[in-house]
Amino acid sequence: xxxxxxxxxxxxxxxxxxxxxxxxxxxxxxxxxxxxxxxxxxxxxxxxxxxxxxxxxxxxxxxxxxxxxxxxxxxxxxxxxxxxxxxxxxxxxxxxxxxxxxxxxxxxxxxxxxxxxxxxxxxxxxxxxxxxxxxxxxxxxxxxxxxxxxxxxxxxxxxxxxxxxxxxxxxxxxxxxxxxxxxxxxxxxxxxxxxxxxxxxxxxx
Amino acid sequence: xxxxxxxxxxxxxxxxxxxxxxxxxxxxxxxxxxxxxxxxxxxxxxxxxxxxxxxxxxxxxxxxxxxxxxxxxxxxxxxxxxxxxxxxxxxxxxxxxxxxxxxxxxxxxxxxxxxxxxxxxxxxxxxxxxxxxxxxxxxxxxxxxxxxxxxxxxxxxxxxxxxxxxxxxxxxxxxxxxxxxxxxxxxxxxxxxxxxxxxxxxxxx
DNA sequence: CGTGAACCTGACTAAATGGTCAATTATCCG
DNA sequence: CGGATAATTGACCATTTAGTCAGGTTCACG
Numbered sequence: 001x002x003x004x005x006x007x008x009x010x011x012x013x014x015x016x017x018x019x020x021x022x023x024x025x026x027x028x029x030x031x032x033x034x035x036x037x038x039x040x041x042x043x044x045x046x047x048x049x050x051x052x053x054x055x056x057x058x059x060x061x062x063x064x065x066x067x068x069x070x071x072x073x074x075x076x077x078x079x080x081x082x083x084x085x086x087x088x089x090x091x092x093x094x095x096x097x098x099x100x101x102x103x104x105x106x107x108x109x110x111x112x113x114x115x116x117x118x119x120x121x122x123x124x125x126x127x128x129x130x131x132x133x134x135x136x137x138x139x140x141x142x143x144x145x146x147x148x149x150x151x152x153x154x155x156x157x158x159x160x161x162x163x164x165x166x167x168x169x170x171x172x173x174x175x176x177x178x179x180x181x182x183x184x185x186x187x188x189x190x191x192x193x194x195x196x197x198x199x200x201x202x203x204x205x
Numbered sequence: 206x207x208x209x210x211x212x213x214x215x216x217x218x219x220x221x222x223x224x225x226x227x228x229x230x231x232x233x234x235x236x237x238x239x240x241x242x243x244x245x246x247x248x249x250x251x252x253x254x255x256x257x258x259x260x261x262x263x264x265x266x267x268x269x270x271x272x273x274x275x276x277x278x279x280x281x282x283x284x285x286x287x288x289x290x291x292x293x294x295x296x297x298x299x300x301x302x303x304x305x306x307x308x309x310x311x312x313x314x315x316x317x318x319x320x321x322x323x324x325x326x327x328x329x330x331x332x333x334x335x336x337x338x339x340x341x342x343x344x345x346x347x348x349x350x351x352x353x354x355x356x357x358x359x360x361x362x363x364x365x366x367x368x369x370x371x372x373x374x375x376x377x378x379x380x381x382x383x384x385x386x387x388x389x390x391x392x393x394x395x396x397x398x399x400x401x402x403x404x405x406x407x408x409x410x
Numbered sequence: 411c412g413t414g415a416a417c418c419t420g421a422c423t424a425a426a427t428g429g430t431c432a433a434t435t436a437t438c439c440g
Numbered sequence: 441c442g443g444a445t446a447a448t449t450g451a452c453c454a455t456t457t458a459g460t461c462a463g464g465t466t467c468a469c470g
Contacts, residue, residue, distance in 0.1 A: 012417070012467085031323060035239035038458065048419055053459065110322060116381045117315060118236060127384035135385050152406070157386055158399035162371055165378070169370035176321045179332035180340050181362055194363035201357070201407045217437085217447070243428060256448055258429065 017055050019045045021069070024062045029107035032114045033063055064122050067115060070108050071126065077101065078134055087145040088203055095163055095195050102171035103188045109171035135160060152203045159203075166195060222260050224250045226274070229267045234312035237319045238268055269327050272320060275313050276331065282306065283339055292350040293408055300368055300400050307376035308393045314376035340365060357408045371400060 009017070023044030027036035038059055042049045056062045077097035081090050102109050115123055135157065142156040170177055170191055177187050214222070228249030232241035243264055247254045261267045282302035286295050307314050320328055340362065347361040375382055375396055382392050 010416075010468090016417090031239060032237050032319075033240075034236060035323070037456080039456090049458090050420085050460080051418055054417070057459095059458065113322065113378075114237075116378050117318065118240070120380045120384075124380075124384070127381055128387070131381075132385050132387065154402060155395055155399050157390075158396055161374060161382065161385075161396075162399070162403065165370045165374035166367055169366060173318075173321050173370070175325045175329075176332055176336075177366065179325075179329070180337050180366075182333070182337065190360055191363055191366075194360050194367070197359060198367065198403075198407050202403050215438095215446075221447090242426080244426090253449055254428090255430080255450085259447070262429095264428065 013055070016045075016047065016051075020047065020052055020055055020062065021066055025066055025070075025107050025111060028063060028066065028114065029110040033059075033118070060122075066111060067122050068126075070111070073105075074101070074108060074112065075131070075134060078138060081138060081141065083141050087142075087151040088200070091142075091151070091159075091203060092196060092199055095167065095199055096192065098163055098167040099170070099188065099192055099195060102167050106171035106174065109168050113168065113172045149205060152205050154202065163199075166191075218260065221250075221252065221256075225252065225257055225260055225267065226271055230271055230275075230312050230316060233268060233271065233319065234315035238264075238323070265327075271316065272327050273331075275316070278310075279306070279313060279317065280336070280339060283343060286343060286346065288346050292347075292356040293405070296347075296356070296364075296408060297401060297404055300372065300404055301397065303368055303372040304375070304393065304397055304400060307372050307374075311376035311379065314373050318373065318377045354410060357410050359407065368404075371396075 020041065023046075024036070024041045026044050027040040030036070031040075036059075038049055038052060041062065042052045045052065052062075056065065077094055080097070081094055085093075115121075116127075120127055138160065139156040142151065142159065145151040146153045146156075170187055174187075181187060225246065228251075229241070229246045231249050232245040235241070236245075241264075243254055243257060246267065247257045250257065257267075261270065282299055285302065286299055290298075320326075321332075325332055343365060344361040347356065347364065350356040351358045351361075375392055379392075386392060
């Protein structure tokens with residue numbers, strides 16, 4: 001079945017593939033690729049193990065499917081930066097959107113984190129292809145804004161890295177954040193305020 | 206041997222334990238705890254597998270040993286903040302030191318990252334104990350400096366998180382940084398400049 | 411309703427992996 | 441030197457785990 005070229009999927013196929021991917025997302029994002037087992041995935045999906053293999057040919061295929069399938073969603077906020085908007089607003093909106101994604105989709109954040117940390121074997125072409133181009137476009141835009149004096153000057157690549165690292169930190173290192181903050185804190189609310197303040201000071205002209 | 210109470214270690218014991226821990230650091234930091242195998246560790250250490258077990262009772266024990274053994278080194282820069290120094294200088298020095306650690310000890314950075322991401326089963330007590338206290342002390346100091354008007358006001362916990370996330374990003378997500386920057390960049394040199402600029406603007410009074 | 415395709419599963423395999431142990435070799439020290 | 445202790449290892453075990461397969465069940469649709 002999984003070696004079907006591109007016949008349209010049946011209702012059950014669409015359904016079960018989705019269910020499996022959801023279970024796999026939970027498993028992979030909790031334990032990493034090697035740490036997650038097909039049994040876990042099957043369990044989380046409520047299907048038998050052979051049935052999982054009926055829909056996906058291998059553990060690897062599930063993983064690749066997840067990564068590429070979620071990439072668009074993950075990069076959407078970057079694409080959404082409006083070249084005709086107010087520079088500072090656009091950056092702050094991007095930061096906000098990225099932080100919201102960490103809050104609302106921590107599993108996805110961790111999935112990507114695990115993959116990049118282990119050397120991104122399933123993402124290398126994308127990292128140095130599509131992602132790199134996307135970043136390059138944004139860098140060009142940011143540099144233009146800086147040239148026009150509408151944004152304080154910093155190295156744009158590293159500005160982007162800073163946004164990625166700080167927002168995803170709250171999802172990927174949640175345990176640490178919780179442990180250090182202790183109870184009675186709303187990490188994402190506080191982080192939102194902090195990041196807003198921080199990027200305003202850094203980028204205001 | 207590994208169940209010896211606290212007899213002094215022989216020369217060979219000291220040596221081989223060290224060699225094993227180095228091999229394990231490489232293995233764990235590359236593939237995570239579940240992804241690393243004893244065979245890999247033995248191979249990297251140049252010892253036979255049973256011999257590895259002669260020095261450490263289990264894979265878990267090696268891992269725990271590594272984590273706790275490296276913790277002091279990892280937290281040293283935070284401890285080194287001088288309450289009597291110039292506030293901004295102290296923070297910038299801390300940032301610099303943390304960035305240098307990511308550059309010089311990327312394996313250690315990844316080891317901790319993997320551990321925290323999988324829920325820190327071997328670090329929970331430390332995270333909410335010693336680490337938390339250390340952070341709390343630093344937070345108090347930072348707040349005092351802010352009260353005295355010697356540092357711009359931001360939420361100190363999140364200031365610390367920002368330093369952790371941004372510096373460790375360059376070690377943990379090295380593949381992504383390299384892929385996005387492309388050749389002809391010195392990530393750590395650029396990051397040093399960027400972070401200096403960033404924290405100056407954020408914290409200058 | 412009937413039939414062929416789609417869907418599902420119990421029982422299995424092969425390989426990987428954490429860990430053990432009896433037996434051998436190296437080292438230390440009186 | 442010689443015996444005791446430390447260090448080492450080949451061969452092994454039990455479990456886990458990715459993946460298979462023959463055969464059974466359910467579904468879509470004419």
